[in-house]
Amino acid sequence: MTMLFLKYTLTNIAAYIERIYRYNNRVHVQPYPVTMKSIKSRQLKYIVNYVSLLIVLNMLYYRWEEEIRLARSKEFEENVVLDKAMKLFWEQGYEKSSMTDLVEHMGIHRRSLYDTFGDKHTLFLKAMDRFRDKVNAEIAGQVKRAKTATEALELIFDFMINGNEDSPSGCLMVNSAVELAMRDDAVDSKSTESFTLSEQLFTDIILWGQQNGEFNSACNANELAEQLHAVCVGLRVMTKTSMPKEKLKSIASFSIKSLDK
Numbered sequence: 001m002t003m004l005f006l007k008y009t010l011t012n013i014a015a016y017i018e019r020i021y022r023y024n025n026r027v028h029v030q031p032y033p034v035t036m037k038s039i040k041s042r043q044l045k046y047i048v049n050y051v052s053l054l055i056v057l058n059m060l061y062y063r064w065e066e067e068i069r070l071a072r073s074k075e076f077e078e079n080v081v082l083d084k085a086m087k088l089f090w091e092q093g094y095e096k097s098s099m100t101d102l103v104e105h106m107g108i109h110r111r112s113l114y115d116t117f118g119d120k121h122t123l124f125l126k127a128m129d130r131f132r133d134k135v136n137a138e139i140a141g142q143v144k145r146a147k148t149a150t151e152a153l154e155l156i157f158d159f160m161i162n163g164n165e166d167s168p169s170g171c172l173m174v175n176s177a178v179e180l181a182m183r184d185d186a187v188d189s190k191s192t193e194s195f196t197l198s199e200q201l202f203t204d205i206i207l208w209g210q211q212n213g214e215f216n217s218a219c220n221a222n223e224l225a226e227q228l229h230a231v232c233v234g235l236r237v238m239t240k241t242s243m244p245k246e247k248l249k250s251i252a253s254f255s256i257k258s259l260d261k
Helices: 002-025 041-073 078-092 099-106 110-117 120-145 149-162 172-180 185-211 221-238 245-257
Strands: none
Touching: 078 099, 078 110, 078 120, 078 172, 099 110, 099 120, 110 120, 120 149, 120 172, 120 185, 149 185, 149 221, 149 245, 172 185, 172 221, 185 221, 221 245
């Protein structure tokens, strides 16, 4: 559409110049190119104004066409593309993930990314929130179907070590804390909040085990939860290495057994 409009514009300009040339020379136009020397300065001014107006109209038309195209391209599910951004940050980290990488990986236009999610830092924080919500939902489901506190801990550690088949190794929260927490207050706040929630979950499970006689009730549940969480964070880091998973499972199993009576 834009090319047709531009072609129509140039055709009008050529026709306008031809009419002026006819008027000035009062003769039939010969089949040779019209030169600017044959046009008086006043008429040249009119031509410049006319051309400028057509250029502006063409630019406005192009912008309108672009906005329509972008509006159509924004027909996407936000959580779907946010999950793609989350996965890229999870795999590459914040610094290594450029806006170009994000646009390509998310499959949306750069303008749509800014309009929907803001800048890169804001998108990263939203990806952290998305990760926290998805992981918490997954772990809550694991705990809910567990019949004992021991089984609940085993399911949690198994998830931390193996994750999901289509997910990167490690943990976005742990990765972000290591990469950015020391120099980014927002990332530090979200990481700390997530760790606090994890510790509280471990506390609740340990109290459950102490009440039903699975775990030693002589120890403080909060302190035991802090220890388990520290082990959990360490395991999340180790899953990013070539460390055999059997060794990681052995560490998790020993940590759980240490709670026994």
